[in-house]
Amino acid sequence: MSSSKFNLKLNLKLSSKVYNSKLFSPKLSTTLLSTFALLSCVGLATNNAIAANSEQNSPVSQQDLPKNIIMVIADGMGPAYTSAYRYFNDDPATAEIEKTVFERHLKGLSSTYPAPVSGYVTDSAAGATALATGVKSYNGAISVDVNKKPLLTVLEWAKQQGKRTGVVVTSRINHATPASYLSHNESRRNYDELANSYIDNGIKADVYFGGGWTNYIRDDRNIVNEFKQAGFQYIDSYSQLAGLANDKPVLGLFADFGLPWALDDSNKHRLAMMTKAATGQLKNDAGFFMLVEASQIDWGGHDNNIATAMHEMDDLAKLMEYLEVFVEKNPDTLVVLTADHSTGGFTLAANKEYRWDPEVLRTMKYSPATIAKNIIAKDPLDQKEINKWLNFELNTEEFQQITKVDSSYQQAKAKYVLLSATEKTEKKAPELKELYRRAILAIIDKRTNTGWTTSGHTGIDVPVFAFGKHSEQFSGQLDNTDIAKKIFTLLGK
Numbered sequence: 001m002s003s004s005k006f007n008l009k010l011n012l013k014l015s016s017k018v019y020n021s022k023l024f025s026p027k028l029s030t031t032l033l034s035t036f037a038l039l040s041c042v043g044l045a046t047n048n049a050i051a052a053n054s055e056q057n058s059p060v061s062q063q064d065l066p067k068n069i070i071m072v073i074a075d076g077m078g079p080a081y082t083s084a085y086r087y088f089n090d091d092p093a094t095a096e097i098e099k100t101v102f103e104r105h106l107k108g109l110s111s112t113y114p115a116p117v118s119g120y121v122t123d124s125a126a127g128a129t130a131l132a133t134g135v136k137s138y139n140g141a142i143s144v145d146v147n148k149k150p151l152l153t154v155l156e157w158a159k160q161q162g163k164r165t166g167v168v169v170t171s172r173i174n175h176a177t178p179a180s181y182l183s184h185n186e187s188r189r190n191y192d193e194l195a196n197s198y199i200d201n202g203i204k205a206d207v208y209f210g211g212g213w214t215n216y217i218r219d220d221r222n223i224v225n226e227f228k229q230a231g232f233q234y235i236d237s238y239s240q241l242a243g244l245a246n247d248k249p250v251l252g253l254f255a256d257f258g259l260p261w262a263l264d265d266s267n268k269h270r271l272a273m274m275t276k277a278a279t280g281q282l283k284n285d286a287g288f289f290m291l292v293e294a295s296q297i298d299w300g301g302h303d304n305n306i307a308t309a310m311h312e313m314d315d316l317a318k319l320m321e322y323l324e325v326f327v328e329k330n331p332d333t334l335v336v337l338t339a340d341h342s343t344g345g346f347t348l349a350a351n352k353e354y355r356w357d358p359e360v361l362r363t364m365k366y367s368p369a370t371i372a373k374n375i376i377a378k379d380p381l382d383q384k385e386i387n388k389w390l391n392f393e394l395n396t397e398e399f400q401q402i403t404k405v406d407s408s409y410q411q412a413k414a415k416y417v418l419l420s421a422t423e424k425t426e427k428k429a430p431e432l433k434e435l436y437r438r439a440i441l442a443i444i445d446k447r448t449n450t451g452w453t454t455s456g457h458t459g460i461d462v463p464v465f466a467f468g469k470h471s472e473q474f475s476g477q478l479d480n481t482d483i484a485k486k487i488f489t490l491l492g493k
């Protein structure tokens, strides 16, 4: 489908049909008992959450809406990730286990299933479509329904109400989650079309921070220049975040694709840094709606990479701590945090052993990919150097696993050259760096006793956190579509 066809169709008309905002239905109260039972079972219940469930039904008056709404999506962050972060964040020198920012704001759980045509397990596109529009769609859909008709998003609605809008992500700004708030497309894979739509369908945000040079600066089209012509200031390094003009919208692209892993980034807490700059740009009398995505928790999960996943969680935690301060100073702000789904089937403890030990993760300074690259650059293998990059000491057995990588690479390569031409197009040639990376991941999984069941997504419910104005509305057992519906209501729809 051509993106230009969409442009015109979208114009404001979508609202009433596609989406019906009977939010605080009396039905919810009858689910209170079963919600209580479920929450008790999974150990997530707090007295606050249960008490607040009745508040959830109380309607919000039009005079009492939050001025600013900040929606945070932690892509892939099922409940195992927030549990793991508690232990990752624990200071072993003290007897107690320190509370995390997540524990301060837990409200309940959300189901994540997509439209029936895609079964029970969602992808990020259908997940973000539900969170952005209140409508379930098929996996791969970018804010279009199962018939590929565009759906109004909460960001578009906020803009139409005269609020400023922004997106801050660690993926490309045209990746599935941000695109589902800003665009409409039959497929998340149409990256260039999605990038084009940010101009062609009308500019919908005042702030865009994330990656994406590959789709925004192309041979056939330079969308960065088009943003500049439309009056935007453009920045391409973090250092420029401090010098932004407040009276001009801003496009900030900091990488080809996604940003580096938090572990490898020049600022390991870049979400808080970017969001701080974004709130500075967005604050105004009419208020703002902002989407922030911790995009790469999901990538850590897909990669079965607990080191990168925990440091992405740390990036998110520092963002939430910054937002706590922001809400304290701006109490007419609502912050909601949830995930679109869980990734990797991550478990704390595996192999019948009652142990999950994040110790080595806390001190790591580089991702396993960067360490693998360093190992190759520094030939021959030097255990001391490798220990330095890992920031923990390999034992003899672990170092042997690293030394074995080269011979298994030679064997894999010898096998690969014997493949037929067609087989070669189907199978990737073995890569030394990838084999070193895998060896490091295996060592870390064993050290920490981390388990994984899949390199894809799982259908488990995800936690919902909220604080600030009318955060009580997000308590109990929700569905991902409820979150968008509630946000629409709080935006006066």
Ligand SMILES: [Zn+2]
Binding pocket: 076, 124, 298, 299, 302, 343, 457
């Ligand atoms: Zn994913």
